[in-house]
Amino acid sequence: MWQWLKTLYHRLGSPKWFYDLTSRWIPWLIGFSVLGGVVGLVWGLAFAPADYQQGNSFRIIYIHVPAALISQSAYIMMAIAGAVFMIWRMKMAAWVARVIAPIGASFCLIALLTGAIWGQPTWGTWWVWDARLTSMLLLLFLFFGVMALQQAMETDEAGHKASAILALVGLVNIPIIKYSVEWWNTLHQPATLKLTEKPSMHPDMLYPLLIMIVTTYVFFALLVILRTRNEILWHERKRTWVKQLLEKRWNSAA
Amino acid sequence: MSLVTATLRRDLLLAARNPGEWLNPLMFFLMVAALFPLAVDPDPKFLSKIAGGVIWVAALLATLLSLDALYKTDVDDGTLEQWLASGESLYALALVKALVHWCISGLPLTLMAPLLGLMLHLPDSAYWALIVSLAVGTPVLSLLGAVGAALTAGVRSGGLLLTLLILPLYVPVLIFAASAVYHASIGMDYNGQIGFLGALLALAVCLTPFASAAALKLNLSR
Numbered sequence: 001m002w003q004w005l006k007t008l009y010h011r012l013g014s015p016k017w018f019y020d021l022t023s024r025w026i027p028w029l030i031g032f033s034v035l036g037g038v039v040g041l042v043w044g045l046a047f048a049p050a051d052y053q054q055g056n057s058f059r060i061i062y063i064h065v066p067a068a069l070i071s072q073s074a075y076i077m078m079a080i081a082g083a084v085f086m087i088w089r090m091k092m093a094a095w096v097a098r099v100i101a102p103i104g105a106s107f108c109l110i111a112l113l114t115g116a117i118w119g120q121p122t123w124g125t126w127w128v129w130d131a132r133l134t135s136m137l138l139l140l141f142l143f144f145g146v147m148a149l150q151q152a153m154e155t156d157e158a159g160h161k162a163s164a165i166l167a168l169v170g171l172v173n174i175p176i177i178k179y180s181v182e183w184w185n186t187l188h189q190p191a192t193l194k195l196t197e198k199p200s201m202h203p204d205m206l207y208p209l210l211i212m213i214v215t216t217y218v219f220f221a222l223l224v225i226l227r228t229r230n231e232i233l234w235h236e237r238k239r240t241w242v243k244q245l246l247e248k249r250w251n252s253a254a
Numbered sequence: 255m256s257l258v259t260a261t262l263r264r265d266l267l268l269a270a271r272n273p274g275e276w277l278n279p280l281m282f283f284l285m286v287a288a289l290f291p292l293a294v295d296p297d298p299k300f301l302s303k304i305a306g307g308v309i310w311v312a313a314l315l316a317t318l319l320s321l322d323a324l325y326k327t328d329v330d331d332g333t334l335e336q337w338l339a340s341g342e343s344l345y346a347l348a349l350v351k352a353l354v355h356w357c358i359s360g361l362p363l364t365l366m367a368p369l370l371g372l373m374l375h376l377p378d379s380a381y382w383a384l385i386v387s388l389a390v391g392t393p394v395l396s397l398l399g400a401v402g403a404a405l406t407a408g409v410r411s412g413g414l415l416l417t418l419l420i421l422p423l424y425v426p427v428l429i430f431a432a433s434a435v436y437h438a439s440i441g442m443d444y445n446g447q448i449g450f451l452g453a454l455l456a457l458a459v460c461l462t463p464f465a466s467a468a469a470l471k472l473n474l475s476r
Contacts (some may be wrong), residue, residue: 086468141422148418152409161472162405166419169401169465173423176454180426184433 013090015232016241022225029222036215044208051205060118062209066216068111068136072174074104074220075139078146079171082164092228094160095235097167098150099227103220105143112136131182138177142170156235257342258350265354275323276358283316283363287370298375305374306384306435312370313363313388314424317395320359321420322413324351324403329473338474348466349459352393352400360392376439383438383448387431390451394427397458404469427454 011017044062051058081097084090115133116126127133146163153159201209236242269275290308291301328334337347367388368381376384402420406412434447 138422138425141418145419145422148415149405152406152412152415154408158408158472162469165401165465165469165472166405169398169423169462172461173426176426176457177422180429180450184429 013088013092015092015236016239018092019229019232022229025225026222029218029225033215033219033222036211036218040208040211040215044205044212048205048208049202054122057118057121058205060114062212064111064114064118065209066213067107067114069213070216070220071104071108071111071136071139071143073217074100074107075142075167075174076171078104079164079167082160082167085160086164086168091235092232094164095231096224096228097164098160099231100224101143101147101150101163103223103227105140105147107220108136108140108143112140131184134184135178135181138181139174142174146170257337257340258346261337261347262350262354265351266357269354269358275320276362279316279320279359280362280366282319283312283366284370286312286315287374291374302375302377302439305371305376306380306439307432308374309367309370309376309384310387310391310428310432310435313367313392314395314428316363317359317392317399318417318420321355321396321399321403322406322416324355324400325407325470325473329407334470334474338471344467344470345463348400348404348463348470352397352463352466355400356393356396360388360396363392364388376435379441380435380439383435383444386448387434387444387451390448390455391427391431394451394454394458395424397455397462398423401462401465401469404466405472407470408473427451430454 041062045059048059050056078097078100081093081100084093085097112133115136119128120126146167149166150159150163153162233242287308290304294304295301325334328337337344364385367384370376371381371384399416399420402416405419406416409415430447430450434444434451437444437447
C-alpha cells in the first residue's frame with residue numbers, strides 16, 4: 001500500500017502522466033456531475049418535503065451547503081498543494097494550487113450569495129454580522145489575497161512560492177479566525193450535519209443533500225482537473241509530447 | 255557583537271535619526287481616530303461606547319502603514335544577501351525585524367492610546383484594558399505583518415497588496431482586543447480576552463518567523 005502510494009505520488013509529479021490519466025477520467029467525471037446534479041437537484045427542489053418552519057425557502061441548502069463545504073476544502077487543498085510544492089519542489093503541485101484559488105473563491109462567493117438570498121425571507125435581512133457569515137467572508141478575502149499575490153509577482157516561480165507561504169499562514173489562521181468570530185457573535189443555526197452525531201434532518205431531506213455534496217465535490221475535482229490540464233499545456237507547450245498532441249488534434253479536426 | 259544585536263542597534267538608530275519613520279504612523283493614528291467623532295457623532299455617550307473599537311482599528315491601520323518599509327531597504331541595498339551569506343539564521347533576523355517594528359510602531363501607539371481614550375470619552379475603567387490589550391496585541395500585528403512585508407518586499411507598489419494580504423489575518427486580534435476593552439468599559443472581567451491575546455502572541459512568536467524567513471529567501475532567488 002505504502003509503496004503504491006509512493007509510486008503514485010512520484011507519477012503525479014509528471015505532467016504528461018497526469019494529462020494522459022485525466023483524459024480517461026474526464027468523461028466519467030462529467031457524467032457523474034450531470035447525473036448527480038440532475039438527481040440531487042430534482043429530488044431536493046421538487047420532491048423533498050417542505051420545511052415546517054421555513055417552507056420552501058430551505059431548499060437553497062442543496063446549493064448553499066455543498067458550496068460552503070467545498071470552498072473550505074478548497075482552501076485546505078490549496079495550502080497542502082502549496083506545501084508540497086515548497087517541500088518537494090513539485091511543479092504540478094504549484095499549478096494545482098494556482099488553479100484552485102479562483103475556483104475556491106467562486107464557491108465561497110456562491111455560498112455567500114445563496115446565504116444572502118435565503119436570509120432575506122428567513123431572517124428578514126440580506127446580511128447579518130454573524131459568525132459563520134463573517135468567517136466565510138474572511139475566507140473569501142484570504143482567497144483574494146492569495147490570488148492578488150500570485151499576480152503581483154514578476155515570475156511564475158516567485159508567485160507560486162509566495163502564494164504557497166501565504167496560503168499556509170492562512171491555513172494556520174483559519175481555525176483561529178473561525179473560533180474567534182464564533183465567540184464574537186453567532187446567529188447562524190448550528191451545523192446540521194456532524195460526522196460524530198446522527199443528523200437532525202429527515203432522510204427525505206438529507207439524501208438529496210448528501211447526493212448534492214458528493215456531486216459538488218466531483219464537480220470541483222472536474223474543474224480543478226480541467227484547469228490544471230490547461231496549465232500543463234501552457235507550461236509544457238515547448239515539449240514534444242504537447243506538440244505531438246496538438247498536431248494530432250489539428251489533423252483530426254482538419 | 256553578534257549580527258542579531260548589531261541589526262537591532264542599527265535599525266533602532268536608523269529610526270532615531272529618521273523620526274518620520276515612527277512619527278508619521280503615530281500622527282496617522284491620531285487623525286484617523288479624530289475622524290470618527292466628525293463623521294459619526296460627537297455625543298460623549300455614543301463615543302464612550304465605540305472608543306475602544308475605534309482606537310483599535312486606528313492602531314491596526316497605523317501598524318499596516320508602517321509595515322511597507324520593513325524589508326524594502328534591506329532587499330534593495332543587499333543587506334539581506336549579506337545576512338544569508340553570514341550563515342546566521344533568518345529566523346533570528348525575522349524576529350529582530352518584527353521586534354524593531356514593534357518598538358517604532360506598537361510601543362508608541364500603546365503609549366499614545368490613553369490620550370485618544372481621553373478625547374473619545376473612554377470610560378475610566380477601560381484604560382488599563384486598552385493599554386494592556388495594545389501592549390500584548392500590537393506585537394502580534396508586527397509579527398504577522400512582517401510576513402506580509404517579506405512577501406511583498408520585491409513587489410513594486412506592494413503597500414496596498416500587503417494590506418490586502420494581512421488584514422484578514424488581523425481579525426482575531428481585533429476581536430479579542432476590542433472585546434477586552436468593551437468588557438472593561440462596562441465593568442466586567444477581561445482576563446479571558448487578554449489571555450487569548452497572550453496565546454496568539456506566543457503562537458505568533460513561534461511560527462511567523464518561519465514564514466517570514468521562507469518569504470525572505472524568495473526575494474533572494476530572484
